[in-house]
Amino acid sequence: MSGNDRAPRPGDAPFTERTPRVVAAKRLTRRSGRDRAERFLAEGAQAVREALAWAAAGRGRVHELFATEVAASRNPSLVRDAVDAGVPVSAVTDKAAAALSETVTPQGLVAVCSPVDVPLRAALGSDVRLVAVLHGVADPGNAGTVVRVADAAGADAVIFAGDAVDPHNGKCVRASTGSVFHLPIARARDAEEAFAALRDAGLRLVAADGYAPEDLVTADLRGDLAAPTAWVFGSEAHGLPDEVVDGLDAALKVPIYGGAESLNLATAAAVCLYASARAQRA
């Protein structure tokens, strides 16, 4: 451990936005910087708490915690937990915290973490029953919200497949409200490879497709949703490409009973994943 694995002490000059460690951390707000450093930022008390629990469980590592004076005094137990875990905690100015923040109202607490994603086969492990696959989902807020929904529905993993957003994107981490630290996340640039691995793991691949002829209630009544299932979701803007849908085991839509044309990605995912979770538990 470095000489920094201690809480900031009165008299320590806080890091500014020009301090090299802050400058280095700021690069992690960009995908290229994250890819290069193999680290990402988790901002806010809740995310930092989840990151520390994730590291304590041996699933990853928190390299550093930056805290403004105000944030540190508001979250004394969190800072103490970090120090106890051997995480260097550094005081930063409000301006430095703002430089590290991707929100309009910086929370003054930012952890530098190792990536959460694991290899595909590790994410699927043994005895997986429910997986969410985000295929080509580019919007980080949508992706993070689906990670949260998948976590709530008890999914075993979330796979970011094809040309999808980086799960470590600040907006994705924030929208997940800590869930990126809860369940295994894997990235598979080659979606077909991911589908093959999911099939090998015994999962039925079901496209969530607003244009599918059959809806999930009909499929559920037939008992289909009780099977181990990987739900494949497309981007909100374009949905799933036809060639992807055609290659999966089934395609189901959420029934639309009223006048809306469709649901958004996160609400559709909530209905699909909860329908499976319930059928599997019945």
Next chain:
Amino acid sequence: MSGNDRAPRPGDAPFTERTPRVVAAKRLTRRSGRDRAERFLAEGAQAVREALAWAAAGRGRVHELFATEVAASRNPSLVRDAVDAGVPVSAVTDKAAAALSETVTPQGLVAVCSPVDVPLRAALGSDVRLVAVLHGVADPGNAGTVVRVADAAGADAVIFAGDAVDPHNGKCVRASTGSVFHLPIARARDAEEAFAALRDAGLRLVAADGYAPEDLVTADLRGDLAAPTAWVFGSEAHGLPDEVVDGLDAALKVPIYGGAESLNLATAAAVCLYASARAQRA
């Protein structure tokens, strides 16, 4: 009809952001302006199309349509429909369109509409089976997304109760993707009055409450969700106040099977409303 109920013609000078009619319309981007004028703005081709259909059905009125040259040439049938319906269509500059827009990328099409909300008793009508109540929901994007979900789930009405966001807020209208024009919307500043009216309409009032001891799957298995139901949702930040929950007929949570603390408002509403819709149709 005024001399303006015609499409813009070549040679017409487009309205600028200083043209009085544009200045007046811009005031509708603020709640005070909307309340005073009793009009609101619907932006983008989809929203304008839904607004024209809503007006054609005799449910409201589109007073005016502003269109940039590019937007008009991209949506010729929409402009023609507006003209055919006697709606004055005025060419505006890109800058004027930006002034009327609440988005980063103005769509160049903005309709001035009469309010969508109707009196509470009218919204409930006869034979209502499923209603969504937004209690004190302040975030317009969340509120609009719930309106969209309620519409998709076939709800009969959405009630904005207590100190809630204005359903005509630009972000709410946009997040609803046209659904504010589909199903009856009512505003009830006095939430207790709304609850009384909902009970009179034969609805069971159920709080969606993450802290409720019972979950909706258990209630559904008992047959409770098949009854005519008004789901009451609180704000994402604070949920429902205890005194509101205590005054309702039941409180149910969405079961959390994994590590997430909670669902966000829209995804929770999707699970709740779809559970009722399905139970009522079974």
